[in-house]
Amino acid sequence: MREDRTLPIKNFSEIVFCAVSEYQQVRGYGTHLMNHLKDYHIRLNITNLLTYADGFAVGYFKKQGFSSTITLNEQVYTGYIKDYDGATLMQCSLYTQVTYTRLTETLSLIKESINVIRTHRFNQIKQAHPDAKFLPNDIHTTDLNNYDNLINIDHNEINSSDETVDINLLYITLKSVYQEIRSHPYASHVQKRTLFQDYLSTQPLFPIDLDTIHERLKTKYYHNAYTFTADISRLLDIVGRAFSNQKKDIFNEIRVFDTFVRRKMNEFGLEIGHAQ
The missing domain is CATH 3.40.630.30 (Gcn5-related N-acetyltransferase (GNAT))
Incomplete structure (x- = not known):
């Protein structure tokens, strides 16, 4: 009534x-x-x-x-x-x-559409990059079955216990990779951006160095492996350009370091490809 x-x-x-x-x-x-x-x-x-x-x-x-x-x-x-x-x-x-009386039907259609789009996008990536590797949780379908939770989501409670476990496991991996990279004798060349930024003819839009990556690890800046991999990849690219015109022995040290980092990343399932 x-x-x-x-x-x-x-x-x-x-x-x-x-x-x-x-x-x-x-x-x-x-x-x-x-x-x-x-x-x-x-x-x-x-x-x-x-x-x-x-x-x-x-x-x-x-x-x-x-x-x-x-x-x-x-x-x-x-x-x-x-x-x-x-x-x-x-x-x-x-x-x-x-149409509110057809809301359940509409959400079902949205759910189906999102999953079709995600699957199509995943297939496009695999076709363009057949050797690409994905971590277990990076590509997944979207579960919108619980419409009440979707509509009434509390953004203050998004960190469920399961998500916390996943984040902890992620950081165990990322910190292990970082320690491997940091232990390399040539890592000192890229510890601080002040050591190489003056060698660049054009300053990068998003500068990066090992200290910054270490700080981001401490503050749990990385919510997935992609952002960590992107930082490492950008660091290698910037450093490679910075030392490309330097003395041959320094340049060779950086090339050895680059190969070492890429191999270690790949060993941990964080593929970033080979140096250009």
């Missing part, structure tokens, strides 16, 4: 009363009722719903897309809706491109 007051000229309706029996609510009728109400208002070109929710109703309205953050100008609704003591004013903005 519902009761609302529609004010088309103000582009909002006030939900005065909305109730579903507990038996029907657990069967999803509360969401079904609200979705029909949303579609009805879209047909009337009304794109905002307002309501005052008491403590028992706030949770329900949040699940239906309502928020206590009001984007409507206060002058639009002041004097047109009744202010209730102890209640929370909430707003839901409607999207005219969405």
Whole structure:
């Protein structure tokens, strides 16, 4: 059962009363009722719903897309809706491109489309780079089965215990690679960018050195292996250009170091290819 007051000229309706029996609510009728109400208002070109929710109703309205953050100008609704003591004013903005009574079907189509696009992109990469290697979790389909979690995601809780384990395993690998690289006798040439940046005719847009990579490891800057690999690859490219016109013995040292780094990266499954 519902009761609302529609004010088309103000582009909002006030939900005065909305109730579903507990038996029907657990069967999803509360969401079904609200979705029909949303579609009805879209047909009337009304794109905002307002309501005052008491403590028992706030949770329900949040699940239906309502928020206590009001984007409507206060002058639009002041004097047109009744202010209730102890209640929370909430707003839901409607999207005219969405048919709310077909939301589940729409999300299923989105899920299928994303997975098709991801698979197609993966095949393009494999075709262009047949020797490319991927870490186990780098290419995966998107699981959008839990629509409630997708819609009501709490960005303060995105670091689940599983994700933390994966990050820890990643950093064990990255730190091991870094220590191998750092132990090489020629690593001192690239420890700080001040040691080689003056040799460059054009300064890199994104400078890098081993100290920077070490700092990023300490602060857990790297969320995946790709960004770490990109930094190492960029370091080798910049250093190679910097020392290309230097004394032959220094240049040869850098070439030996370059080959060593690439081999170590490959041993850990972090392929960056061969030197040009």
